[in-house]
Amino acid sequence: MTNRSPSLTQSGAELCCTPITDAALSDAEAADLAPVLAALGDPVRLRLLSIVAAEGEVCSCNLEGPLAKSQPTISHHTRVLAEAGLIVSEKRGKWTWWRVAPGRLAMLRTVLGGS
Template sequence: MSNSLPLETLASATETADEIAEEIADETVTMGCCGPILPLQLTDDAAGELSTVFKALANPVRLQMLDILNRRAGEVCVCDIEGHFDLSQPTISHHLRVLRQAGLVDAEQRGTWIYYRVRAETMEQMRAFLGGFCC
C-alpha cells in the first residue's frame, strides 16, 4: 500500500494552501516584534462617528437621559425628561442636542413640545462594534 497521494490531490492541496497564504498575506501588513500586524478595519470616518457617539455618552446626565429614553418604549416628551433632573431647561436642551447630533436620538416637534426616541440604528452599530471586544 502506498502512502503517496494522487498528483491531482497534491495539486489541489497546493492551490488551496496558496489561496490561504494569499488571504493571510492580504490581511497582514507586516510582521511586528510579536507577530503579524493586521490592517485597520475601522475606517477614519467610522472611527470619527463612533468617537462622537462615545463623547456624547461620556457625560453622566446624557447617559441617564439615554437610559430614560431606552427604558420607555417609543417616545418621551422633553417635559417628562426635564422632571428627572435638577437642571435648567436650556441645559436639558443642550444635553439632548448633543445626543441628537451624535445620532443617538431622534427628535420630533409637536406644537411647543419636542418628543425624543432612541435611534435604534446607532445603538445597533455600537452593539456590533463593542461586541468584537468580548466573547
C-alpha cells in the same frame, strides 16, 4: 449657512460596523465613531438616553425633573445626543418628543465586539 432641515441637525452618516475584535479601526472610522461614544460619556446624557429608551417616548418637559438640570442644559444634552444620531425628535404642538434612533445602539454593540 445653506438650507437645512428645519428643527434638527442629525447625522445620517453610515458608521463602521465591524467588531473591533475583528479588525482595528482606521483613523477615519475612529474619528467618526468617537463622538457617538463621547455623547454617551456624560452621566446626564447617559441617564437621559436611558429614560428615553425605557419610556419609549419622552417629552423634553418630562426630563428636567428626573435629571435635575435647567431647561437650557436639557436642551443642550438632547441636541448632543441627536447630533450623535442616538435620539430623534418629533414636534407635536408645543412639545418636542424624543425617541431612540433605530439602529444606532445596535451599531455600537456590534462595533464593541458583538457577533
